Amino acid sequence: MTTVESSPTAAGSGANATEAFRSAQHEAADVSPERISAVVRGVLQGVHGAIREHKVTYPEFQAAKAWLIEVGEGGEWPLFLDVFVEHVVEEVTSEAQQGSKGTILGPYYLPAAKSLPAKATLPMRDDEKGTPLVFAGQVRDIDGTPLGGAEVDIWQADSEGYYSGFAPHLPEGNLRGVVTTDEEGRFEIRTIQPAPYQIPTDGPTGKLITAAGWHPWRPAHLHLIVRAPGHRPITTQLYFQGGEYLESDVAEAVKPELVLDPQDQGDGTVKSTYDFELERA
Numbered sequence: 249m250t251t252v253e254s255s256p257t258a259a260g261s262g263a264n265a266t267e268a269f270r271s272a273q274h275e276a277a278d279v280s281p282e283r284i285s286a287v288v289r290g291v292l293q294g295v296h297g298a299i300r301e302h303k304v305t306y307p308e309f310q311a312a313k314a315w316l317i318e319v320g321e322g323g324e325w326p327l328f329l330d331v332f333v334e335h336v337v338e339e340v341t342s343e344a345q346q347g348s349k350g351t352i353l354g355p356y357y358l359p360a361a362k363s364l365p366a367k368a369t370l371p372m373r374d375d376e377k378g379t380p381l382v383f384a385g386q387v388r389d390i391d392g393t394p395l396g397g398a399e400v401d402i403w404q405a406d407s408e409g410y411y412s413g414f415a416p417h418l419p420e421g422n423l424r425g426v427v428t429t430d431e432e433g434r435f436e437i438r439t440i441q442p443a444p445y446q447i448p449t450d451g452p453t454g455k456l457i458t459a460a461g462w463h464p465w466r467p468a469h470l471h472l473i474v475r476a477p478g479h480r481p482i483t484t485q486l487y488f489q490g491g492e493y494l495e496s497d498v499a500e501a502v503k504p505e506l507v508l509d510p511q512d513q514g515d516g517t518v519k520s521t522y523d524f525e526l527e528r529a
C-alpha cells in the first residue's frame with residue numbers, strides 16, 4: 249500500500265464524501281406530489297417560524313445564503329446532513345424495527361472493502377498507532393438462531409480520527425473490511441481503538457460550528473453494517489465506555505445500547521464483545 253503525504257482538509261473530505269454519496273446505490277424514493285408538498289411545506293414552516301421567532305435581519309438572511317452556497321461548492325452537504333439531520337431520519341425509521349439498535353450511517357462508508365474470514369485483522373499500516381482492540385461477537389436471528397455466513401462490514405477512523413478514502417495521507421482500504429461469520433455466526437476482529445472524530449474545521453460546516461460556539465466532536469466509534477441473507481441489514485455504530493463526547497456527540501447518534509465496555513487484557517490489548525440480532529426481512 250502506498251501512502252500519499254498530505255494533510256486532510258475539509259475540501260478534500262467534503263468532496264470525497266459527495267463523490268461517495270453520488271456513486272452509492274441508494275434505494276429509489278417514490279414520492280408522491282402530496283407527500284413532497286406536505287414535507288417541503290413542513291420544512292419551510294420550520295424556517296419561517298425561526299425567522300419570525302428570532303426576527304432574522306436582511307444581512308443575516310444574505311449571510312445564510314452565502315453560507316449555503318459555500319456548503320454546496322465545498323461538497324459538504326453529506327457531512328452537514330449526516331451530522332445534523334440523519335439521526336432523526338434514523339429515529340423515525342427504527343420505530344417499527346426489531347433486533348439490535350441501529351444508528352446513522354454517516355458520510356464515510358465505502359462499499360467493496362476487503363473480504364476477510366471470521367477471525368481477521370483489519371488492513372492497517374505496519375506502524376498503525378493506537379491501542380490494539382479485539383472486537384468479537386456473534387450474529388443471530390432475533391429467535392436466537394446463529395447466522396453463519398453473515399457479513400460484518402466494518403469501517404472506522406484511525407487513532408487520529410481520520411477515515412481512509414477521505415483523508416489523502418491514508419492508504420486505500422485502511423481500517424475497513426467485510427468479515428464473514430463462521431458456522432456459529434461468530435467473528436473476531438483485530439484492529440486498533442479509533443480516536444474521537446472532529447468535523448473538519450476549515451470548511452463551511454466547521455465555520456458554522458465555530459461561529460455558533462458549539463464543539464465539532466463525535467465520540468470514538470466503530471461503524472458497522474451487519475447483513476445476512478433473508479434478514480434486514482443493520483447499520484450501526486459502537487462507542488466506548490468512558491470515552492470523551494459520549495454525552496455531547498455533535499451528530500446526536502449515541503444510544504445507551506451501543507456503548508462497549510472494553511476490557512484490558514493485561515498485554516496492552518483491549519477486548520470488547522457485542523452480539524447482533526437481525527430480524528427477518
Ligand code: DHB
Pocket residue numbers: 326327328330331352353354355356445447448466499
Ligand atoms: C460525520 C462523520 C462521521 O464519522 C460520522 O460517523 C457521522 C457524520 C460527518 O462528518 O458528517
Ligand code: FE
Pocket residue numbers: 354356445469471
Ligand atoms: Fe464516523
